[in-house]
Amino acid sequence: MQRAFAAATLLIVAAALFLRLPQLDNRPMHGDEAVHAAKFRELWERGVYRYDPNEYHGPTLYYAALPTVELNGRRSFAETTESDFRLAAAAAGVLLALSPVLLRDGLGNGAAVLAALLLALSPACVFYSRYYIQEIFLTLFTVAAIGFGWRHAQTGRTVWLVLAAAAAGLMIATKETAVLAFAGALPAWLAARRMRTDGHRSGGESASLPTAGTEQERFTNAQHLAHSSPPSRAFRALLGLGVAVAVACLFLSGFGTNPAGPVDYLRSYLPWLGRAGETSLHRQPWHYYLTMLAWTHRARGPVWSEGLILGLGLAGAAAAFWRSGALLAGADARLARFLAVFTGVLTVLYSAIPYKTPWCALSFLAGFALLGGIGGQAVLAALRPSALRAAGGLALAAGLAHLGWLAWQTSFAYPTDGRNPYAYAQPVPDIVALGRRVEELSRHHPARARMVVKVFSADKYYWPLPWHLRRLENVGYWTSVPEDADAPVVIASPQFDEELTRRLDATHLMTGYFGLRPGVVMMLWVRMDLWEPFIKSRSHAPSSPGE
């Protein structure tokens, strides 16, 4: 059994890596990713992190990219690539897929493997594991906190408590919405605690972890924990709280470089609360996440559905509450109930907040995946006779294969496509061509990378343009046309065309449009003394249709 579990775990890791590592640069940087890369730059180059209560969330994302950027041998920000940053997220995504191992003796072997598979193959989990934003980290730390907390509850060992608290601290230091997970964890903990400490494990398969001791030892530990004296409980509560706060403060203060960071973090809830209810572009109906995950079909694209995860998760939740866990096939009823309440509350909270972005669904989707392991195991165990169970197993395998296929479509076939529900406010691929064009032009300019580039954007939403121009040292940004508009290269919103035509037409050529975001384009003006040598060099450019 141990070998089979280890083999299954290895296969899941391989699948998770296969879907997360290739072509990490196949999608232009999202505006948020580009902003985070710029924040990373401050930390990397100056060794300072300063928490901003109005924007950007916490710093774990930036610290997570330090090793990936360094390991790839980058010496300057100009050398960094999309893959350097997304590699950190991919690593977090693989760890998330592995996280059910921590809950193995609570879920049961089969359920743990199934939950890991669901996390490894979920299109949303895969897509946002290739995305340099906080969500995959927040989800990983949340599941890790549950997993370590479960291990502590089972064994009573302090090391698990410290790890759980550290994970909770990292949740806080990752994103302000960690508070929603804590809000979900409290009623979940109370619901699990209400159950009797004896008889909480259902019949059927029994799992064991070498580190967790024998079943009898775990039971004794659980009894001990349940009946431990108040000072002991108070000590553990204080220790956990202390570690969580210390870890959070460590990161939020930039490891002491900005002591005001933790206080600023608390102040951040004012702007974030305002944003949660704002009537902006991101305002969505309550069912936005659930309908997106259950069924999305746009134009002629594939039908996106994580219905398998939602359906199995609901089955797991039902099993958790059905006749004291009579349907649970080897899973611990307390853990099942904790996961059910936690996931339910988190889903309700995220759905109730008008401000919605698709990546926020990850937090509760991971809960559905863990419950899905329990649900799948329960459904299979309930099927009689064995032929029907075998058919159920085959159907589950087909569902998992479809999930993997969809994950591939999401991240490799439709990474920027509007039909992909997870590609949200995604800059268009044309922006990469704009960055390359400006770099190419700079090679024909005497100043090379120091060539002056002026960007006149009609509004401040020109990100991720700075990322795509990061290799040029003299790039300036304006939201109107300045007095001195002249530069070898001018990138401008079309709204400024008439003014630029009047002021630059004698010396420049508007060489074409480049897309920035859906429906937003920028003009590229090039001074003739630069355009002419550039175009001359391209007179015999090779052509290879079909490439």
Added chain:
Amino acid sequence: MIHSTAIVRAAAVAGMLGVAAMAAPAQEMIPLPVKLPKPSFAGTPKDVPPGTTVEKPTGKPRPIPQVPKGTTNLALNKKVTSSKAPFDGSLDLITDGDKEARGGTAVELKPGLQWVQIDLGTPSRLLYILVWHYHVEPVIFHDVIVQVSNDPNFVEGVTTLFNNDQDNSAGLGIGKDREYFETNEGKLIDAKGVTARYVRLYSKGSTHRDPLNRYTEVEVYGLPAR
């Protein structure tokens, strides 16, 4: 003396030709028989400026050119091939007569420089080519190049009718035409009466949210070969 004789001869020939022309019946002209699809966005595209290389939208319907009576869409239901198999959809969509901006009316070709080629069946006199890449949104397709030839491999006798690849990124020569925003009017290209059997259209992505090349419809107006 020799000079004056030549002038007299030339005048005589011209006179004969003139008489012949007067004797022949004048060719009846009709408006180009185009039926435009419904617009999918109101007015001119948002943010369309009077660019120096991008065509200015006039804000008015495009004048309909006059063509000889008998001019038809020679491309309707004709065979289409492409540089690579489509990413999604069938090549038949390019000549099926459905040019509406609905889901499922455009074929999608993979990223990079790609072409589609229409075989008209026989060499014919071509008057206008009308192209709709994708007019669901006001996007600009890059490196739009339209060529005709009687050689299916486009090696010999190639005539370029349109080329807005101003930086020669497609490598087929520097184009002098302008980029343009896609609208329901499509892009009308003057084929100048050239005789050809094959029409090839290149493109290299767009300002749209994905790097794909798209074709909703291509119409090739001309006089059927007799």
